[in-house]
Amino acid sequence: MLAGLTNRSVDTEFYSPVPEGYRKGRTKYVAVFGTVMSGLGKGIFASSVAKLLKDKGLLVAPMKLEGYLNVDAGTLNPYRHGEVFVLDDGTECDMDLGTYERMLDQDLTRRNFTTSGQIFSTILERERHGAYLGRDVQMIPHVTGEVKRRLRELAMHGDGHRPADVVFVEVGGTVGDYENGFYIEALRELAFEEGEDSTCFVALTYVIKPQTLGEQKSKAAQLGVKRLMEAGVQPHMIACRASDPITEQVMQKIAMFSNVPMRRVFSMHDRPSIYTIPDEMRQDGLDREILSILRLHERVDAAHEDQSREEWKGFVRRLTSPKNRKVTVGITGKYAGLRDAYASIDKAVEHCTAGLGCDVDLKWIEATDLTDANVAQHLAGLDGVIVPGGFGSRGVEGKIRVVRHCRENMIPYMGICLGFQVAVIEFARNVLGLEDANSTEFKPSCAHPVISELPEQKKIEGLGGTMRLGGQDVELRAGSLMSQLYDGRTRVRERFRHRYEVDPGYIKRLEAAGLVFSGRHPAQPIMQMLELPRPGATGLDGAPLEQTHPYFVGGQFHPELTSRPLRANPMFRGLVAAALERRYGGAEAAAARSASIAAR
Numbered sequence: 196m197l198a199g200l201t202n203r204s205v206d207t208e209f210y211s212p213v214p215e216g217y218r219k220g221r222t223k224y225v226a227v228f229g230t231v232m233s234g235l236g237k238g239i240f241a242s243s244v245a246k247l248l249k250d251k252g253l254l255v256a257p258m259k260l261e262g263y264l265n266v267d268a269g270t271l272n273p274y275r276h277g278e279v280f281v282l283d284d285g286t287e288c289d290m291d292l293g294t295y296e297r298m299l300d301q302d303l304t305r306r307n308f309t310t311s312g313q314i315f316s317t318i319l320e321r322e323r324h325g326a327y328l329g330r331d332v333q334m335i336p337h338v339t340g341e342v343k344r345r346l347r348e349l350a351m352h353g354d355g356h357r358p359a360d361v362v363f364v365e366v367g368g369t370v371g372d373y374e375n376g377f378y379i380e381a382l383r384e385l386a387f388e389e390g391e392d393s394t395c396f397v398a399l400t401y402v403i404k405p406q407t408l409g410e411q412k413s414k415a416a417q418l419g420v421k422r423l424m425e426a427g428v429q430p431h432m433i434a435c436r437a438s439d440p441i442t443e444q445v446m447q448k449i450a451m452f453s454n455v456p457m458r459r460v461f462s463m464h465d466r467p468s469i470y471t472i473p474d475e476m477r478q479d480g481l482d483r484e485i486l487s488i489l490r491l492h493e494r495v496d497a498a499h500e501d502q503s504r505e506e507w508k509g510f511v512r513r514l515t516s517p518k519n520r521k522v523t524v525g526i527t528g529k530y531a532g533l534r535d536a537y538a539s540i541d542k543a544v545e546h547c548t549a550g551l552g553c554d555v556d557l558k559w560i561e562a563t564d565l566t567d568a569n570v571a572q573h574l575a576g577l578d579g580v581i582v583p584g585g586f587g588s589r590g591v592e593g594k595i596r597v598v599r600h601c602r603e604n605m606i607p608y609m610g611i612c613l614g615f616q617v618a619v620i621e622f623a624r625n626v627l628g629l630e631d632a633n634s635t636e637f638k639p640s641c642a643h644p645v646i647s648e649l650p651e652q653k654k655i656e657g658l659g660g661t662m663r664l665g666g667q668d669v670e671l672r673a674g675s676l677m678s679q680l681y682d683g684r685t686r687v688r689e690r691f692r693h694r695y696e697v698d699p700g701y702i703k704r705l706e707a708a709g710l711v712f713s714g715r716h717p718a719q720p721i722m723q724m725l726e727l728p729r730p731g732a733t734g735l736d737g738a739p740l741e742q743t744h745p746y747f748v749g750g751q752f753h754p755e756l757t758s759r760p761l762r763a764n765p766m767f768r769g770l771v772a773a774a775l776e777r778r779y780g781g782a783e784a785a786a787a788r789s790a791s792i793a794a795r
């Protein structure tokens with residue numbers, strides 16, 4: 196018998212392992228299914244609806260159900276699947292979880308992310324432990340039971356203090372895919388078991404407008420919804436994606452064919468900004484319909500809603516208002532040109548544009564093309580440069596050239612994870628004169644492994660040979676640029692995903708040559724942030740320092756993962772402010788900075 200579960204697999208067909216203490220009716224469920232095709236922005240849709248309800252003071256908990264058999268997203272190629280997002284608890288997951296965290300301004304955990312791989316390994320492990328009491332283990336009820344168990348557990352857990360008012364379930368893929376069929380079945384069962392008014396099913400569909408016809412056609416959308424109904428799921432609400440607003444006639448057809456009243460069919464046409472979606476949904480009455488479907492009116496806190504909406508509107512206003520300043524920031528990457536692979540960086544930069552009142556153009560730089568002779572040309576006109584995270588040696592020498600060029604030419608530089616490591620390698624080679632400095636990831640036999648994998652340290656951290664993943668505290672050096680950027684705080688938390696780090700044996704030498712490790716692990720000799728002092732800085736003896744720079748920083752972590760619309764990550768904000776300063780001069784940038792402080 197499984198601890199905490201009521202396992203009635205032998206004597207009843209209603210096998211459903213309900214977590215102990217679960218109270219039916221306390222938590223409501225909204226499930227979003229994609230039909231017709233993938234890539235419709237299900238995550239953006241679901242997170243916008245969740246935000247609407249959160250703004251009303253409800254406790255919301257999103258769940259992404261992934262169809263793939265990987266246990267987590269750690270092994271997925273960002274080329275194919277978009278970036279790997281990392282949660283504070285170290286979960287490597289789909290980039291949609293980033294969308295939820297940003298939209299809801301809420302930290303998520305492994306409870307908010309499930310893959311088929313996780314479901315099946317749990318089931319098989321249980322089977323090997325004899326937990327199914329001699330019964331044949333089946334897709335229904337056991338696999339679907341495990342899906343329901345996880346949803347209810349998330350509902351009960353809520354934010355760790357109180358249960359969720361609404362669990363938002365996003366089913367990955369498209370209705371009709373083999374791999375998500377059991378998720379749909381599990382949700383059908385869940386709605387049946389939870390009873391009336393417990394669940395709101397939303398079909399997100401797509402209305403095609405063929406160029407040759409020039410008008411919207413609803414057939415594909417109808418068939419898509421029909422497919423969902425064939426699986427036993429009658430949607431309560433239809434959201435239609437399209438390039439233009441859906442015409443009345445098309446809405447009527449869709450309503451009629453899917454048994455959904457017109458007031459519950461919504462046009463989700465393309466918008467200039469995803470951040471206006473929650474308010475537009477509200478104007479269309481989508482939140483009102485969900486509240487009545489789930490009978491949630493009594494839990495609404497109107498004052499909370501007014502305040503949250505005002506804050507959000509302020510952000511949207513700052514973001515979308517016309518800007519008269521623009522900077523160009525270069526970004527190197529193996530996946531150059533592929534935005535999804537760097538989605539969070541893109542977003543973090545966007546958050547800064549709202550706060551600092553400027554536009555930022557991101558220019559992708561293919562690091563493998565760079566040589567000593569052409570690096571200046573490739574970086575010409577850039578006001579700042581980011582070297583983002585990465586694995587493997589491809590393009591590394593090019594990235595080191597980028598660092599050198601930025602350091603020597605006073606171009607604002609921010610290194611993220613691998614970008615932090617190449618900054619250390621560059622400094623060791625060109626300032627310290629350690630010619631063969633490298634990382635053991637790229638050259639295991641190098642003379643000066645300034646970046647290396649340190650097993651003893653890994654043991655201390657208790658992580659074995661695996662990656663160092665998730666949120667860690669970073670202790671900031673008092674008076675450093677970093678501590679200034681982080682509002683004078685002495686300890687902050689950032690998210691990591693790496694295997695290599697600065698070899699402690701080189702720290703003293705690097706620092707003596709002028710590199711400042713301004714953020715460290717509170718207890719271990721793990722270097723987590725670096726910077727060069729700002730121009731005009733003096734040493735302890737009062738003499739001017741040799742190695743200074745307007746903005747040269749790095750983090751062994753991924754600052755993009757903690758950036759939120761209303762709270763841009765300080766390192767990114769610092770980079771964009773420095774880029775502005777480089778382009779427009781000090782006064783202009785200082786004005787932008789104080790505007791951003793006022794706006795925060």
Ligand code: GLN
Pocket residue numbers: 583584585586587611612613614636692693694695696
């Ligand atoms: N490859 C490097 C490491 O494992 C950097 C990782 C990263 O950039 N996320 O440490």
